[in-house]
Amino acid sequence: MSLIPDVPRQPANRADPAPAYPWPDGHRCAVFTGFDVDAESAWIAQDPTHYDRLVSMSFGGYEARVGVPKLLEYLRSIGLRSTFFIPGWVVEAHTRMCEAIVKDGHEVAHHGYLHKRPDPTTWAHDVEEFDRALDVLKRVLGVTPVGYRAPSGDNYDALLKHMRDRGILYSSSFRDDIRPYRHRLRDGGAGPIELPVNMSFDDWLYGMSNRLSPRPMFGKSHVLEIWNGEFDQTREWGGLVTMVLHPQVTGRPMRIGIFRDFVARCRSFGDCWLPTGEEIARHYMKCEQQAGRAKG
């Protein structure tokens, strides 16, 4: 009897390679500005008793007070529509903040209910999280989301299938490509489209620290060196840059300037598309249909 665990001898992700669909209107590359509006839920998810630890909560509370209003003001000033992944609990706890996001015409997408990280061992809990968040987005904001980003970034086959069956067109969590592709479920069926994330664009890694788990913070020149370098090569390759930005990080005074300078530089090339997640997914489906027609 072997001591080595019996793991399927196949790639964990069975999706086909990403197709080389062109970007619309002659664009050479795309930058997807996605915000994860976690607020306090990022700090409650591991331990609900944190809710009464008010200074811990205040990291997340910054989003409604300052981070989101400042980001909305900036996005309005440059006429950029973004995608905001919002947990259901955040919609209930910070309704006015979320209504302001909708009012400005941004896309609102699914980000769990209480920011629980999906895990194949907690299927029943994950389905309840997923469906409760759908209900809250609809009831409170009138939104039926078509995009999903996994809280704390994990996902699995049964949940991908559930998402698809609930009308989710795209996921934006996986780290394995620089172009969108369509998931293939383990039963062979088609899953949602993936808008893969480049982890270099997760602002939490550079700008979040606290006393109990202190981490180095990185300034503007350091972050821009990474972001601009990743963007330049992705643009050469005709790919997609997907950002994972948190208003409790990028909504901080200096850090909003990092985002501002990055977006201004991307736009300066004149060939970079800055769409919402839904716009990318619908473009992908259009290309997919055309390719299908060409094949048939």
Ligand SMILES: [Zn+2]
């Ligand atoms: Zn999150």
